[in-house]
Amino acid sequence: MDDMRAVENAVSTAEIKIAARGVQVFYGDTHAIKDVDVDIPDRTVTAFIGPSGCGKSTFLRCLNRMNDTIPICRVGGKITLDGEDIYDKRVDPVQLRAKVGMVFQKPNPFPKSIYDNVAYGPKIHGLNRNKAELDEIVETSLRKAALWGEVKDRLSEPGTGLSGGQQQRLCIARAIATSPEVLLMDEPCSALDPIATAQVEELIDELRSQFSVVIVTHSMQQAARVSQRTAFFHLGNLVEYGETSHIFTNPSDPRTESYITGRIG
Amino acid sequence: MTDAAVATPPRHGSLLSADDRTRRRNAAERRFRLYGLIAVGIAIAALIVLLSSILVNGSSAFRQTFLHLDIHLDEKVLDKSGTRDVAVMSKVTTIGYGKLIDAALKTTIEDEGIAVAGLTAKDVTDMISKEAAAQVRTRVLADPDLVGQTVSFKVLANGRIDGYLKGRVTQESAVRDSNVSPRQLHLADALREKGLLSRDFNWGFITAADASELRPEAAGLGVAILGSAYMMIIVLVLSLPIGVAASIYLEEFAPQNRWTDLIEVNISNLAAVPSIVYGILGLAIFINFAGLPQSAPIVGGLVLTLMTLPRIIIPTRAALKSVPPSIREAALGVGASKMQSTLHHVLPLAMPGILTGTIIGLAQALGETAPLLLIGMVAFVRDYPGAPPEGFFDPAAALPVQVYNWTQRSDPAFVERASGAIIVLLIFLLIMNAVAIVLRRKFERRW
Numbered sequence: 001m002d003d004m005r006a007v008e009n010a011v012s013t014a015e016i017k018i019a020a021r022g023v024q025v026f027y028g029d030t031h032a033i034k035d036v037d038v039d040i041p042d043r044t045v046t047a048f049i050g051p052s053g054c055g056k057s058t059f060l061r062c063l064n065r066m067n068d069t070i071p072i073c074r075v076g077g078k079i080t081l082d083g084e085d086i087y088d089k090r091v092d093p094v095q096l097r098a099k100v101g102m103v104f105q106k107p108n109p110f111p112k113s114i115y116d117n118v119a120y121g122p123k124i125h126g127l128n129r130n131k132a133e134l135d136e137i138v139e140t141s142l143r144k145a146a147l148w149g150e151v152k153d154r155l156s157e158p159g160t161g162l163s164g165g166q167q168q169r170l171c172i173a174r175a176i177a178t179s180p181e182v183l184l185m186d187e188p189c190s191a192l193d194p195i196a197t198a199q200v201e202e203l204i205d206e207l208r209s210q211f212s213v214v215i216v217t218h219s220m221q222q223a224a225r226v227s228q229r230t231a232f233f234h235l236g237n238l239v240e241y242g243e244t245s246h247i248f249t250n251p252s253d254p255r256t257e258s259y260i261t262g263r264i265g
Numbered sequence: 266m267t268d269a270a271v272a273t274p275p276r277h278g279s280l281l282s283a284d285d286r287t288r289r290r291n292a293a294e295r296r297f298r299l300y301g302l303i304a305v306g307i308a309i310a311a312l313i314v315l316l317s318s319i320l321v322n323g324s325s326a327f328r329q330t331f332l333h334l335d336i337h338l339d340e341k342v343l344d345k346s347g348t349r350d351v352a353v354m355s356k357v358t359t360i361g362y363g364k365l366i367d368a369a370l371k372t373t374i375e376d377e378g379i380a381v382a383g384l385t386a387k388d389v390t391d392m393i394s395k396e397a398a399a400q401v402r403t404r405v406l407a408d409p410d411l412v413g414q415t416v417s418f419k420v421l422a423n424g425r426i427d428g429y430l431k432g433r434v435t436q437e438s439a440v441r442d443s444n445v446s447p448r449q450l451h452l453a454d455a456l457r458e459k460g461l462l463s464r465d466f467n468w469g470f471i472t473a474a475d476a477s478e479l480r481p482e483a484a485g486l487g488v489a490i491l492g493s494a495y496m497m498i499i500v501l502v503l504s505l506p507i508g509v510a511a512s513i514y515l516e517e518f519a520p521q522n523r524w525t526d527l528i529e530v531n532i533s534n535l536a537a538v539p540s541i542v543y544g545i546l547g548l549a550i551f552i553n554f555a556g557l558p559q560s561a562p563i564v565g566g567l568v569l570t571l572m573t574l575p576r577i578i579i580p581t582r583a584a585l586k587s588v589p590p591s592i593r594e595a596a597l598g599v600g601a602s603k604m605q606s607t608l609h610h611v612l613p614l615a616m617p618g619i620l621t622g623t624i625i626g627l628a629q630a631l632g633e634t635a636p637l638l639l640i641g642m643v644a645f646v647r648d649y650p651g652a653p654p655e656g657f658f659d660p661a662a663a664l665p666v667q668v669y670n671w672t673q674r675s676d677p678a679f680v681e682r683a684s685g686a687i688i689v690l691l692i693f694l695l696i697m698n699a700v701a702i703v704l705r706r707k708f709e710r711r712w
Contacts, residue, residue: 097597
């Protein structure tokens, strides 16, 4: 219980990294996200939970403008990163995505070597001055992703030859190699077995010391295990958002309670 | 509960014997497989018949009958001035050389003691191809110092004599043939016994230019091969970058709206347009409007480029489409721009498909005849086109048109040459397909 309080204190003192105000998302005529307000603190794991189709992934993809790639998708409202509107006309989404990295549901390493997978981001952003620096970035990223020990002797082998859990950790290493400030994770463990899931969760907890992590998950246990704050989405609405311990033990909205206890969703 | 289950008799019969329904189903499946096998069998049989008929008819085109003669290159005839100046010597036409060859043949026949009873001097002369004088002249003009010496030459025999050695002309057919007499064939037999008449590999078939109706023995594919090669260079250089750029734009960047739909439909339609329509288009635009020369590889190449473009764009778009979207997302997710994601990840993954599509498009263009007929590539061209890029504007022939041309000619000696030209065309196509396979392997291995 003392631990929990310490965590809560940490949360309350952390500054706000991403602030969303009145966010609306439309897919053609479908109103997918309805008027969502969220403050995501820095150096915290924030979990988005909710039944399938509730808009949690859609909202996550608004945070690094991945929805831009879908032609019929329109985003309204305001989302700021460190106080800057990310949907401002002057913002280049490419620069934004270097700051807000993303890990996807299905492990999607490039069909290249393990080294090239991790080195790609730093290379295109010009983060290294020479090969030695690049080697260092690759090693650090793989170490942070808890993959270095398993792959250090076969960096030139294709990333697609790794196991599912290793591939997902490779994708995490790739995402953190560009030194982002926020890491978005869209159901990162849904394609993994329990052991790989545990490894990734442990990793997420370690990443919290450096990044603001936002994770979408179907598993309430996972949200409870890894996150400090939880947002519950239902039918495009943000129903409840608060301390994870609070949401899971004493939800204020009846819909949250029904979902958590398994009556809807 | 368990009692009831035991008491109920099994609803179906024994598993060890098939029931009626299963038997019918299995029979239907066996029939279905048989139909497939028959279809494959028919296809293979057709291919074998086709290839064997071409090989049987065409392989003889690669061997040609030559007469071995020691020709005295008389200075008095070839270089009266004695200066060995090529400009002066070139005033002597093939008639002058023809006389020397006649003399050489006559001497050889006398030296070997072969009887020529009943043969006129013209009959003996006709044993040699009319092209032989030109052959000797070309060699002498290339090396004027040969004048005055006695040099051994391998000159082309007449097409009928060549046909006799290949079995196309027989004593019986010669009786009815005004171009050759049985006595000439006897002389050919005698010359062959002395080793003066023999069949060798016919380099001229691959390197020489086309020849007239009267001298099939001299007709070659040199100009046609060069013309086809020039056109393929033009098609590759123009259609690959344009096609790939168009595909990338349409597939990765273009917004999905009515205009892109319209373009898509039109590209599919263009791929289905009969090739002769492209010929008419080329005639109207490139020759009549733009004023480009007729029979030139540049026009042929441009027409074939237009024809090949949709055939490259369609497989390229399919190859791009088959790259999983997760790769694009991954690239965008680490902050790559759209162009970086396309060039670094999508394009390399689509490369095997693009190359296959391109080479199949090129192979189709190589075998295309109809549009070339309309832009004048059907002309009789004796001169080799120059080196590129000027050579692109010189008149040339093309391999498939050469096949078409030769099949139009009446002399039966052109039958083997047309089939031989098809063999050459097929070899080129096989090489291109082999290149496609090698490139695909190479690109796939990188992943």
